[in-house]
Every structure is written in structure tokens, then in C-alpha cells.
Amino acid sequence: MYDHKTRILYVEDSLADINLFKEFIDDKVELTVVSDGQSAKSYLHRLKQTKSHFPNLIILDINLPEISGFELLNLIKKEQRLKFIPTVMFSSSDNQRDIKDAFSQAANGYVVKPGDLGDYSRAIETFMNYWVYTCKLPQEQ
Numbered sequence: 001m002y003d004h005k006t007r008i009l010y011v012e013d014s015l016a017d018i019n020l021f022k023e024f025i026d027d028k029v030e031l032t033v034v035s036d037g038q039s040a041k042s043y044l045h046r047l048k049q050t051k052s053h054f055p056n057l058i059i060l061d062i063n064l065p066e067i068s069g070f071e072l073l074n075l076i077k078k079e080q081r082l083k084f085i086p087t088v089m090f091s092s093s094d095n096q097r098d099i100k101d102a103f104s105q106a107a108n109g110y111v112v113k114p115g116d117l118g119d120y121s122r123a124i125e126t127f128m129n130y131w132v133y134t135c136k137l138p139q140e141q
Contacts, residue, residue, distance in 0.1 A: 005028055006057060006132045007054070008057045010033045011037065011058070011064060011072065012059075013063075024124035025124070025128060026128070035065075036066040037069065039066070040060075041072065041075060056086075056139070058088070059090045062089060074105050077106040086135075088107065088109040088111060089107050090111050091110070093112070111123060
């Protein structure tokens, strides 16, 4: 039985993508959105300092201002208290080099943002069904 909210950190600089994503999630998700890599880094550092709950899942765009999604992924996976958090790249790039780079840096998934609204809706629904309702995400110790 599903009995808690999944805390998701979504790092995305496109307001249109943020709004679309918000449309397709439900009340089982506690969503925090930051619009650049530096803000995400600061947010995670602040959580660590205040001993607040970390997200259960991190979603990163690749092309972000300040610090790229790849740089942020690298920082997350090197940090002892963060590396256990599943981190999924959510990008408009379907370039094999980007996909390989993401997985070589320990990304837990790579989803290409569909261009069509109907496909986007189905992609988010599938994403939510897996990461929020099916996959057992780590809880903090």
C-alpha cells in the first residue's frame, strides 16, 4: 500500500517544461523545483546542513545555467549522503553520447522529453508509475 509522499527534486530551467511536468503529477508527490544547477547544489547543501529530508528522487535536465546537469549529477554521485538518491536525466536530447555520458556518471535513468503533448503526458504517466508507484525508493537512515 502506498502511504507516503515521494519527495522529488526537479532541476529544470524551462518554465514550459516545469508547468507541463506539474500538470501530470499527482498529490502523492512533494515536488521541489529549482531552475539551475547552482540553485540545486545550494538546495541540497542546505538540506544537509539543516538535517532536513533529502528528496527520494532527483530529476535533472542536461542543459542548465550555472552548473550543467552532468556536472550536478557528478557532484551528487560523489557525495556520500546523496549518492544513494536515484537520479534520472530528463532531457530533450536523444544524442547517444549524452545518454552514455549520463549512465557512465551513474545516472539511474535517462528519459527523452517527447515533443508531442500526448506523448509527453504518457511519458510522465509511465515515469510516475515506475518511480513513484512501483520502484521502492531508498528512505533516509
